[in-house]
Amino acid sequence: MSGVIMTMKNPSNALERIEVDRDYSEIIDDIDNNADSEYDFYDKNNIRHIYVFIPNRAFIYYHRQKLDGSEAANVTDWNNNYSSGAGLKIYQKSIVSDASGTAISLSTETTLAALNAKIIVPTVSTGNSSSTPLGIDGVFTGTFVEILNHAHITVLVKADQVSATDGLKIEWSTDGITVHDNDSFTIPVNAAKIFTFGPEARYFRVTYTNGGVAQTSFNLQTILKPFYQKPSTHKLSGGLSNEDDVEIIKAVIAGENAESLGTFINVKTNSSGRLLVASDPPEAPPGTDEIIQVEYGSVASSDDLIYTITSGKTLNIRFLSGGGEASVSGSVVELWYDPSGTGTPLTIIDSVFCNGNSDQHTLADKITGDGTKRIIMRRLRLDGGSKILFGRWIGFEE
Numbered sequence: 001m002s003g004v005i006m007t008m009k010n011p012s013n014a015l016e017r018i019e020v021d022r023d024y025s026e027i028i029d030d031i032d033n034n035a036d037s038e039y040d041f042y043d044k045n046n047i048r049h050i051y052v053f054i055p056n057r058a059f060i061y062y063h064r065q066k067l068d069g070s071e072a073a074n075v076t077d078w079n080n081n082y083s084s085g086a087g088l089k090i091y092q093k094s095i096v097s098d099a100s101g102t103a104i105s106l107s108t109e110t111t112l113a114a115l116n117a118k119i120i121v122p123t124v125s126t127g128n129s130s131s132t133p134l135g136i137d138g139v140f141t142g143t144f145v146e147i148l149n150h151a152h153i154t155v156l157v158k159a160d161q162v163s164a165t166d167g168l169k170i171e172w173s174t175d176g177i178t179v180h181d182n183d184s185f186t187i188p189v190n191a192a193k194i195f196t197f198g199p200e201a202r203y204f205r206v207t208y209t210n211g212g213v214a215q216t217s218f219n220l221q222t223i224l225k226p227f228y229q230k231p232s233t234h235k236l237s238g239g240l241s242n243e244d245d246v247e248i249i250k251a252v253i254a255g256e257n258a259e260s261l262g263t264f265i266n267v268k269t270n271s272s273g274r275l276l277v278a279s280d281p282p283e284a285p286p287g288t289d290e291i292i293q294v295e296y297g298s299v300a301s302s303d304d305l306i307y308t309i310t311s312g313k314t315l316n317i318r319f320l321s322g323g324g325e326a327s328v329s330g331s332v333v334e335l336w337y338d339p340s341g342t343g344t345p346l347t348i349i350d351s352v353f354c355n356g357n358s359d360q361h362t363l364a365d366k367i368t369g370d371g372t373k374r375i376i377m378r379r380l381r382l383d384g385g386s387k388i389l390f391g392r393w394i395g396f397e398e
Contacts, residue, residue, distance in 0.1 A: 121226065122223055122224065122225045122226070123223070123224050124221065124222070124223055124224075125142075125143075125145055125206075125222040125223070125224050127142055127143030127145060127205070128142035128143060128145065128155075128204075128205055128206040128220075128222035129142075129220055129221045129222050130208075130218065130220045131218060131219050131220070132218065133214070133215035133216055133217060133218045134159075134208070134210035134214070134215050134218055135210070135214045135215075136210070136211075136212055136213065136214050137164065137209065137210060137211070137212065138209070138210045138214075138215075139207065139208070139209050139210070140206075140207065140208040140209075140220065141205070141207050142205040142206040142207060142222070143205055144173055144176040144177070144203040144204070144205045145203060145204060145205065145224070146176070146202055146203055147199040147202070147203065147204055147224060148199070148202060149226065150199060150224040150225060150226055151198065151199070151225065151226055151227055151228050152196065152197075152198065152224075152225040152226075152227060152228050152229050153170075153196065153197040153198070153199065153204065153222065153223070153224060153225070154194065154195070154196050154222070154223045154225065154229070155168075155170065155194070155195045155196075155197075155206060155220070155221070155222050156192060156193070156194050156195075156219070156220070156221045156222075157187055157192070157193055157195075157208065157219065157220045157221075158190070158191070158192040158193070158217075158218075158219045159187060159189070159190075159210070159215050159217065159218045159219070160189060160190055160215055160216055160217040160218075161189055161210060161211055161213045161214070161215045162186070162187065162188055162189045162211045162213075163186055163187040163208065163209060163210060163211055164186075164209040164210060164211050165186050166184035166185065166186055167184075167185075167186060167187055167208055167209040167210065167211065168184065168185045168186075168187050168193075168195075168206070168207075168208050169182045169183070169184045169206070169207045169208070169209075170182060170183045170184075170195070170197060170204060170205075170206055171204060171205050171206070171207060172200045172201035172203070172204050173201055173202070173203040173204070173205075174201050174202055174203070175202075175203070176202070176203040180201060181200065181201070183195075183197065187208075188241075193244075196229070198228075206220065206222055208220060252266050252267075253266070253267040254266050254267065255267060270357075270359075284396035285396065285398070287398070288316075288396040288397060288398040289310075289313075289396060289397045289398075290394070290395075290396050291307065291315065291394065291395045291396055291397060292392070292393075292394050293305055293307050293375075293377055293392065293393050293394075294390075294391070294392045295377065295379060295389075295390070295391050295392075296388070296389075296390045296391075297388065297389070298386045298387065298388050298389075299331070299379050299380075299381055299386060299387065299388075299389045300381065300385070300386040301380075301381055302378055302379065302380045302381065303378070303379045303389075304376050304377070304378050305376070305377045305378075305379075305391070306338075306374055306375070306376050307374060307375045307376075307377075308341070308369070308371070308372070308373070308374050309367060309368075309369025309370075309373045309374065309375065309397070310369050310371075310397055311369050311370050311371035312368075312369065312370075313368070313369055313397040313398060314366055314367070314368045314369070314397065314398055315366065315367050315368075315369060315375070315395055315396075315397050316364075316365075316366050316395050316396050316397070316398065317335070317349065317363045317364075317365040317366075317367075317375070317393060317394075317395040318362065318363055318364070318394050318395050318396070319360060319361065319362060319363060319392075319393060319394040319395075320333070320335050320349075320350045320352060320360070320361050320363060320377075320391075320392070320393045321333075321352065321358065321359065321360035321361070321390075321391070321392045321393075322352035322354050322358065322359065322379070322389070322390060322391045322392070323354050323357065323358025323359070323389070323390045324354040324355065324356075324358075324379075324387055324388065324389040324390065325356060325387040325388050325389075326355050326356030327355060327381075327382075327383055327385065327387050328383045329355075329382040329383035330353060330354060330355030330356075330382050330383075331353075331354055331355065331379065331380060331381050331382055331387060331389050332351050332352065332353045332354070332379075332380050332382060333351065333352045333354065333377065333378070333379055333380075333389065333390075333391040334348065334350075334351045334377070334378040334380060335348075335349040335350045335351070335363075335375065335376070335377055335378075335393055336348055336349060336375070336376040336377075336378060337349055337365075337367060337373070337374075337375060337376075338373065338374040338375070338376055339372075339373050340372065341372035341373065341374050343376075346376065349363065349365055349375075350363055352391075354389075358390065369397075375393070377391050377393055379391050
C-alpha cells in the first residue's frame with residue numbers, strides 16, 4: 001500500500017511534500033527505526049509535524065512531543081524519547097479499521113509498527129484455499145468469511161483433472177449460513193484459471209466439486225484485497241471460453257442523424273436480434289437500364305403491380321422492400337416470377353412481412369425476357385380491413 005508524506009517545519013510552518021507513492025510498510029520502517037534515507041523525516045531540528053496519507057484508509061498525524069507534554073528539544077531528544085519506550089503521540093484523523101471491522105483508536109500513544117499490524121492488507125483466505133487433492137466426485141467446502149472491509153476477491157484454481165460441471169462455486173450469503181446466490185464455473189484439466197469478484201454480500205465462501213477422476217494435484221487459493229484491481233487479462237491471440245472470467249457490459253449504439261446533424265438515433269434490431277441496416281440502393285451499372293417499381297396506398301385484400309421483362313434483355317433484381325400499418329395479422333409484400341405471362345404458374349422470388357414496420361431484402365435473381373415473362377409485386381393483407389401498404393423492387397436490364 002502506497003502513501004504520501006508531508007512535513008511541517010519550523011519556523012515557516014509551511015507544508016512540504018517529500019514523498020509520493022512509496023510503499024507504506026517502508027515508510028513505517030523508516031520512521032519507527034529512524035533509518036537513514038534520502039528522505040530525512042527528522043531533518044535535524046526543523047521538522048515539527050509529520051503527516052502520512054494512506055489512500056482510502058487513513059490520515060495519520062505525528063507530533064514531536066513527549067508524553068509529559070514537553071516538546072523534544074532536538075532530533076536526538078526525540079529519538080531518545082522514542083527509543084526509551086515512551087513513543088510518539090499519534091492521532092487518528094479519519095477512519096482506520098482492522099480486519100475484523102473494529103475501529104482502531106489512535107487517541108492514545110501507540111507505535112507505527114502496532115498500527116501497521118492492524119491496517120487491512122491483502123490476505124490469503126485460508127478457509128477458502130486448499131492444496132489437498134480431491135477424490136472421485138470429491139468436494140471442498142470453504143468457510144464463510146465476512147468481507148465488508150474488502151473491495152476485491154481473487155480466486156486462482158488449477159487441477160490435474162476436470163471439475164464437475166459448474167464445479168467451482170463462489171457462494172454469497174447475507175448471514176453466513178444460507179447461500180443466497182452463487183457464481184459457478186467448470187474448470188478444465190491442467191489449466192490455471194483466475195476469477196475476480198467484488199463483494200456481492202456480507203459473507204462469501206468457495207466450494208469445489210471434482211469430476212469423475214481422482215486428482216493427484218489441486219491448488220485453490222483465495223486472496224482478499226482492500227483495494228480494487230484490474231480484472232483478469234487475456235492475450236489478443238488467445239481464444240475465449242464460456243468459462244472465462246469476464247465483465248459484462250451492456251451499452252446502446254447510437255449514430256448521428258445525417259439529415260439532422262447534432263442529433264443522435266439509437267441503432268435498432270428486429271425481433272430476432274438482427275441489426276437493422278438500411279442503405280441507399282447502388283446505381284445501375286453504366287450501359288444498363290434501371291428498373292424501379294413502386295406502389296403505395298390503401299389495400300383491402302390484395303393489389304398487383306406487373307412488369308413485363310424486355311425481350312432479349314436480362315433483368316437483374318437487386319432489392320425488395322415493403323412496409324405497412326399495424327394490424328392483427330399484418331400484411332406481406334410478395335415478389336413473383338410469371339414465366340407464362342398468364343398468372344399461372346407463379347414462382348415466388350421473395351416476400352417481406354410487415355406489421356407496423358418496414359424491411360428491405362437484397363436479391364440477386366436474373367431472368368432473361370422474351371416479351372412474355374413478367375414480374376408481379378403483390379401487396380397482400382392477411383386480415384380484414386384496409387391498411388396502407390408500401391412496396392418497391394429495384395433492378396436493371398442489360
